[in-house]
Amino acid sequence: MTAVVDAPDKPSPKDDPPAPRSLTTRVGPDGRRLRLPVALAVAAASGVLLLLAFPPFDLWFLAPVGVAGLTAACHRRKIRGGLGLGFVAGLTFFVPLLSWTSTQVGSVPWAALSLLESLYFALLGGAIAYTSRLIDRRPLLWATVTALLWVGQEALRGRTPFGGFPWGRLAFSQADSPLANFAWLAGAPMVTFATAFIGGVLVVLTWRTRRQLAATVKQTGAWAGAIAAVLLLGLVMPIGLTSPGGETVTVAVVQGSVPRLGLDFNAQRRAVLDNHVDATIDLANAVAAGEQKQPDIVVWPENSSDIDPIANQDAADRITEAAQAIGVPIVLGTLQRLPDGQSLNLSLVWDPETGPGFEYVKQHPVPFAEYIPIESFVRTVGGWLDPRIVEGIDRVNGFQPGTEPGIIPVGDLVISGVICFEVAYDDLVRESVVEGAQLVAVQTNNATFNNAEATQQMAMVRLRSIEHGRAGLMASTVGVSGFTDASGAVHDLTTFDTQAVIVSDLTLGDGTTPATTLGALPELLACAAAVLVLLASGINRRRAGSRPLETANG
Template sequence: MVEAAPETPAPPSTAPRPLPGRVAVPMAVAAGLTQLLAFPRYDLWWLAPVSVALLAAAVHRRRARAGFGLGLIAGLVFFGPLLEWTNLHTGMLPWVLLFVAESLFIGLLGAAAAYASPLVDRHRWTWPLLTALLWVGQEAARDRLPFGGFPWGRLAFSQGDAPTLRFAALGGAPLVTFVVALAGGLLVAAAWRRRGVPTVLLAAGALAVAAVGLLVPVGGGAGDKPVRVAIVQGNVPRLGLDFNAQRRAVLENHVNGTVELAGRVTTGQERQPDLVIWPENSSDVDPFLDPEAAAAISRAADSIKAPILVGAVLRGPGENEVRNAGVVWLPGQGLDESRMYVKQHPVPFAEYIPLRTIARMVSKEVDRVRSDFVAGDAPGVLPMGPTTIGDVICFEVAYDGIVRDTVTAGAGLLAVQTNNATFDESEARQQLAMVRLRAVEHGRDSLMASTVGVSGFVRPDGSVEQETGFNTPGVVVADLTPRATRTLATQLGYWPEMVLSGLAVAALVAAAVIRRRRLHSGPGAGQAPLAPQAPTTSTASDEAGGTRSEAG
């Protein structure tokens, strides 16, 4: 009888492994939560790189569909609370559809990062760079798709109080996002890596990336003679969608606020302003067609003896069409039709309704938008008194090109007219964070004028002055310095985003090449088969240790 040879145990697998699912899912949840806390109203900006690192670690070495699922989880945890202000008056379903749609992009980011894992495993130094490039590419897509995109929640908009905000002067919001995500990539590489570059050096590198921002010069350089600017925040009778039903009261609030300011100027309590900014929707009564509205605005302009930028809703040009506009009203002359800006990017499903029949199935609130807003086709460059204002209306401040076009067309100051009466204070503060980035990006004194708050002035270093409260009337006045200089970010325009997004695509192509080579070569291809051989204890221990080291 021949005895069977004893089975030789297979050597332990050295194939790289992802983190266990029981670990990866909580990490994805934590990624969404920490990203949320980085934004206003929490403003824990330093958590943004931590969020990036958590998601990068959770999806590493997973299949693309698993990476998509983990990214989607992180996106839902982040965008749900961040955009909660959209459900205050329109119901739950539109809010859910919006934040789920935005979360899909984070899901695609997770899928792309998971797919590119072989590139990271082959060239570990690429992990921070790859992470940063994929974040920029994800935001570039989300800023444009669908219906012109919705850029809310970009990493760059969480950095209002951070040294990384200063990178906006070099490459705008895309570069700020890149730097924040690069720091996150260094953190995950530090936490994962056991060999090669010491962990402490990678962690120090993440801190250094942020600290370098302190060396970036900001401030806009020399400017023209300062001009005195007043913001009138008239407030509304009540918050919510019904504020439009009180549009004459809203107009009167802003007229009265301006007249009261004029009274303080007359008595010497306040210096004479050179120009006055009213917010979006400060006159939802068309002053072109309504003599009473025109007379009320003229009364305000004549009393303050300065031009007023009025946020007005204008009828036309076609039937059932309206325009969201900023119009210049001159004292003693009235409306100057040659100085008018029409909002270029009306908000879909709010200012106009695409696919109206389908949208009505989602929420009957769409019928409140009886007339679709028509988009303008020119940047908001408006001469006002001694300077030229770059006018941007409401959500347009989130779009890089719209703001940049006002500066390249000659704006010395930036003004963001907005109406936050249909939302809440968190939305207003998220918007103010965007104004802060734009001020640094283009080296311009800037302001945000809101119907209900928050309003205030922003300097070219991103600092905020004379910030008003929410849901309260207020008038604030400051000296602002118009500038004609252009930052590097202004001069480069779209190039930083285009280059970084292109490199993200190139990285995914490189990952695809590595995957293809692995598929065709297979483990041990081209080598003579080896007889089964039991590894020594030390070898098995080393291999297992190596597997544990690579998996972190």
């Protein structure tokens, strides 16, 4: 990543001896840049560093280093070079990060999703290369431009195609970092901005000649101070401002587990329902014996009753048995089959006296997992590649999206209606809080994935708690489940592929954070600024033509 060369600060006379050849850099049309083999290695390593910043590794401090590496690799390259290097970084990041997608359906969907997501990193690399001339003329912009391009890439990737797939955002690697607190100010995009900004500062600090390093001690100290200031601001910014001020409620989460992991957990649906019923009855017995505190509400995970209790009386009887045993409403996940053969993935409130009540229908079904876009095309291509893909398509239930906001009223309490991957989408979680959710509750089913996916999702719940100043919870069929407070701290975390019941007192949120108030505005402004940077870079490149660029930053 460091381009350390003995280049002069200004053009040398023609009779000066040439600069010594460097093993790491070469002179291109725009000045010194990393040699291609070095740039490829740095780009590949950058993806690995980004991966290690995410759960289950949780080395959050490596994320800015990964950003810096990709930036250095692409700097001063042609656009096609930046595209290629960005794609390489995307592959080394997304292929292992998304390996959980292959747990049950094979390698083809995993490869397809990883390749698609890597294309967005390719665009990022191309944009970094495209802005090189502008940065070289105004190096003080380098950190800011880096941050803006990252926010823009994530905004695009989180919305396209078919509603986007925001998994792997820089912000979701920072749950244990002081930078996570920036979510309170302007949401996940602000955390990404702060993380990438530090990465940009690291590039500024390292992209120097030896002579410049000796001559710019003050400037180097100023940039190092900028990193310290960002981290310090993240530490102190939300103190005394994020603590919810509402009443305290006791919430129980039941992780009933499944007889075996895999896509055929639906074939085990009665066993899955029985597991959650029996665990709830055990909780009721523990409460009666004084061994556990009486909850005000019980939350079961997504798909905890894959038998529709509205259409199947035996399932309804079992849920009623559990609700009457514990004596409080149960919020459970279930499926409903519509007359046209389509399905709904929903959360259902079950009262111990009156039975089924309020329903929230998942608003953002996952493409290719819960419904198939352009199905005939996908079925044809999938049949060529792997027969298991066609089998998987046949198992997809064709979920219809819900149209109502993601809130679930349970008596006097209102919790968010966030089902599984919906937690990754800023607008859906914010909508639930704006509509009155006092807790961020996420119901999920990880039975077809693994521990890495579950811990990555839990990190998102933690960030959402900070973002909206709400205590939160994640209820999973197999784990992990747990509670969060408004500072993002997690407690009572369960392990994967186990049965567990956890109970905690949670303070209800009764206010709004700046992030809740601002919504998508900071991200939109950052994207607009990124577009302006690209336009300015285009103008700058047209004016500069193909003349070699001599700059003060090596």
